[in-house]
Amino acid sequence: MDLTPFFAKVSQCPARDAFEPEEKKMPSAAAMANWKPPKWTGGTFKDFAPEAFMADPSRPLALYVHVPFCHHHCLFCPFYINRTTAGFSREYTELLLREIEITADALKEVIDKRAVATVYFGGGTPTDLDESDLSSVITALFDHFNIPKDAEVTVEGRTTGFTASKAKAWTAAGANRFSLGVQSANTMLRQRLGRISSREELKSALDGICASGSSVIIDMLYGLPGQTREILLDDIRFISEETGIDGLDLYALKIFPGTPLDKAIQIGKMPKAPTFDDTATMFHDAYLALVNAGFEHFSPKHWRRNARERSLYNRLAGQQCDMIPFGSAAGGRLNAISLANARDIKTYRNMVEAGEKPLGHIMPSPLRPIPMGFDAVLASYAEKLALPPVALWPEDRRSEAEGLLTQWQAAGLLKDNGKEFCLTGDGYFWSQKMKGLIQRFLSEPVS
Numbered sequence: 001m002d003l004t005p006f007f008a009k010v011s012q013c014p015a016r017d018a019f020e021p022e023e024k025k026m027p028s029a030a031a032m033a034n035w036k037p038p039k040w041t042g043g044t045f046k047d048f049a050p051e052a053f054m055a056d057p058s059r060p061l062a063l064y065v066h067v068p069f070c071h072h073h074c075l076f077c078p079f080y081i082n083r084t085t086a087g088f089s090r091e092y093t094e095l096l097l098r099e100i101e102i103t104a105d106a107l108k109e110v111i112d113k114r115a116v117a118t119v120y121f122g123g124g125t126p127t128d129l130d131e132s133d134l135s136s137v138i139t140a141l142f143d144h145f146n147i148p149k150d151a152e153v154t155v156e157g158r159t160t161g162f163t164a165s166k167a168k169a170w171t172a173a174g175a176n177r178f179s180l181g182v183q184s185a186n187t188m189l190r191q192r193l194g195r196i197s198s199r200e201e202l203k204s205a206l207d208g209i210c211a212s213g214s215s216v217i218i219d220m221l222y223g224l225p226g227q228t229r230e231i232l233l234d235d236i237r238f239i240s241e242e243t244g245i246d247g248l249d250l251y252a253l254k255i256f257p258g259t260p261l262d263k264a265i266q267i268g269k270m271p272k273a274p275t276f277d278d279t280a281t282m283f284h285d286a287y288l289a290l291v292n293a294g295f296e297h298f299s300p301k302h303w304r305r306n307a308r309e310r311s312l313y314n315r316l317a318g319q320q321c322d323m324i325p326f327g328s329a330a331g332g333r334l335n336a337i338s339l340a341n342a343r344d345i346k347t348y349r350n351m352v353e354a355g356e357k358p359l360g361h362i363m364p365s366p367l368r369p370i371p372m373g374f375d376a377v378l379a380s381y382a383e384k385l386a387l388p389p390v391a392l393w394p395e396d397r398r399s400e401a402e403g404l405l406t407q408w409q410a411a412g413l414l415k416d417n418g419k420e421f422c423l424t425g426d427g428y429f430w431s432q433k434m435k436g437l438i439q440r441f442l443s444e445p446v447s
Helices: 029-034 045-053 088-106 131-144 164-173 187-193 199-210 229-242 260-266 276-292 312-317 345-353 373-383 395-410 425-429 431-443
Strands: 061-067 118-123 152-157 177-183 215-222 247-252 296-299 302-304 322-326 331-334 337-341 359-364 414-416 421-423
Touching: 045 088, 045 331, 045 337, 061 131, 061 312, 061 331, 088 131, 088 322, 088 345, 118 131, 118 312, 131 164, 152 312, 164 199, 177 187, 177 199, 187 199, 199 215, 199 229, 215 229, 215 276, 229 276, 247 276, 276 296, 276 425, 322 337, 373 431, 395 414, 395 421, 395 431, 421 425, 425 431
Parallel strands: 061 118, 061 322, 118 152, 152 177, 177 215, 215 247
Antiparallel strands: 247 302, 296 302, 322 331, 331 337, 337 359, 414 421
């Protein structure tokens, strides 16, 4: 079998050169507009939820609370729904508290039979809620659900408006992890993107939040319009030397054609985004800088400098865990049933006030097949940022697999530690491409 189509280019910067970049594609807008959910005939949440809740008690259970309100719409963000208004916090909190009661009542016969692994407040901007309001929601979840002390309870938000007092109060209520959208610590970049605080204000906020005792995680982006390698590396220096954060998530900015950010670039409102080569080089250098600063790359996209950071919600959400949704526009699932709360805030309010679980869509959603055979082996190693050793590959492909893995190692994408092939930073950059190539390789006829 000719392996050369699967080989990587050998160069000084594998992240930039190993493979040809692939074009980014948006889902068809027409297809999305014409999509209609399958008709649901399984009754109300109260009818089906207890049985679905207990269908597979071994599956991890998560609670997701959505707060779809923001002070303003950041240009890069695809999740904006509602602008915060005076009094929104108390009003929305009362609806959340009522929905928690409605949900718990529907599950009252089984609710104590499963422990919650993780709770996540997402948005929008949950940290825009008033201090006492979010505290009451956290307390209500603990009162109604079986949430053990070691459960991960995350509140997502931004540093603007997130005071040290809020962090202390929410930690006292039961939160133990704060995930903050920082994107960049560079004042110019932040304000251009709609983050209104300066680096100095960011540092002050992070200091206060870190003092709460909860883990503090930030999101960072690379490939931002106007961002340079020097700006990104200075951001890493800043967060590692001047803040007490426990971890970070490092993401590549995706700019799809026709989106608001793309249009802003096209009309000159924003500078052009870095090229693929520049972005790849940024990642290569940022990876090395994070390692040198003492951060561990412990799961895809997630970094930490102590074991307090587990990124449990992020990891379980990708594994089809059961997830009960709360709040307008929240999504989740129970066993093979997909759940989506009403997106329109008025519809959500009307349903909650009528005593209903405010589901806008309920639909059958078959679980993805559990990986079997080599697919399962590949998936388990991917979670560890590695590829399996040759001895675990299908027997009739091991000779060729050894040639492929050896070449990828020579190209700087893998390191053989004697037990497995660990992805290098550059290898991680291309991990999805490499997974696709492995699938193609295994589907080729045996030579």
